[in-house]
Amino acid sequence: MFSLWLTARFSKPGSLLYVLDHPNARSLHTAPTPRMGGVAILAAVYLAGIAAVLRRPDLAALWSLGIAGAVLACVAYVDDRRPLPASFRALVHLAVAGALAISGLYLTEIDLPGFDLRVAGWLGVTVTIGLMAWMINLYNFMDGMDGFAGGMTVSGFATLSALGWLAGHPDFALVSAVIAASAVGFLVCNFPPARIFMGDVGSSTLGLFAAGFVVWGVRERMFPLWCAILIFSPFIVDATVTLVRRLVRGERIWEPHRTHYYQRLVRAGWGHRRTVLLQYAFMLGCSVSAVVGVHASEGMQWAIIVGWTLIYGTYFLGVNRLEARVGSPA
Incomplete structure (x- = not known):
């Protein structure tokens, strides 16, 4: 409720944090829209996080993630108010x-x-840094459609919470559930047609939290890494495949664009609401598959992985064919 109240406040003119996101050639929205919804999400998360830390001050992972998230959120807030150089x-x-x-x-x-x-310490650190940096950026890349990043946060962290609870880690489960619940409050105002966006404050920090909670859960053997990747695959697969396509084409990958598959589907005529509902179906399917697969037989686990590979491949081909039929640019 706190997140919903703050989100509604920040979406109204006159609010201290009423900052507009003006549409440009790379945007899917057509009217200036407030962009500080992420502050509302994080305010609710940190309020509950403080209570969790006071209850369990020995949770080193929670301390580390909280401090790192606060630093990243501050930089992202500045970027939301006045864009910073991409290199910085x-x-x-x-x-x-x-x-x-x-x-x-x-x-x-x-x-x-x-x-x-098994990976050596230095290799594990390197892989983790790459994973976290990629999740921070891909969450930002994928936050370009009404209801999308908010929905992924609800689905992803609710599933992590369920897996943590089933594995006997109630503190992990509780904090994950708090993040999911905070995103629900924001999503009420962000579902198409959105009245507010989460901005870089929300997308960057939630991307870091997603990667951090995945690593935390894998280290504590709550779930295998492939299950965690499957949970967030609606973001990971689209962003990664799009990046590879742009690299192959020789495009400047650091520049804004509208060539993610979800963006192409919106532009091909599906619109925000219909496209995001399809993505919600992917999220629900991936969440159920992860919960079922975490303790399934090896054969069933491979069947889940292959099945979702075919589903995403079919989805990408479908977007390509739709564009060819309606004449939308790829």
Whole structure:
């Protein structure tokens, strides 16, 4: 409720944090829209997080994530008010990810069904920094459609909460649930047609939290890494495939664009609401698959991975064919 109240306040003219996101050639929205919804989400998260830390001051991962998230949110807030150079933002992302990894929050193994690869300390730190920096950026990339990033936050962290609870880690489950609940309050005002966006404050920090909670859960053996990737795959797959396509085309990958598959689907005539509902179906399916798959047989786990690979491949082909039919640019 606190998140919903703050989000509604920030969406009204006259609010101290009433900052407008003006549409440009790369935007999907057509009217200036407030962009400080992320502050509302994080205010609710940190209020509950303080209570959790007071209850369990020995949770080092929570302390590390809280401090790193606050630093990143402050930089993102400045960027929301007055855009910072991309190179500076990238350095901050790497520095925050590096600090978390060096503090002890890094991967020690990379696992697939029936296959666990132990990684040396320095390699685990390097892989973790790359994962965290990528999640920070891809969350930002994918926050371009009404209801999308908010929905991914609700679905992703609610599923992490369920997996943490089933694995016997109530503190992890509780904080994950708080993040999901805070995103629900924001989503009420962000569902198409959106009255407010989360901005870089929300997308960057939630991306860091997503990566951090994934690493935390994998280290504590609550769930395997492949399950966590599956949970957030509606963001990870689209962003990664789009990045590869742009690299192959020789495009400047650091420049804003409208070539993510969800953006192309909106522009091809589906609109925000219909497209985001399709993405919600993906999120729900991935969440159920992860919860079922975490304790399933090796064969079933591989069937889930192959099945979702085929689903995403079919989705991408479908977007391509729709564009060819209606004449939308790729």
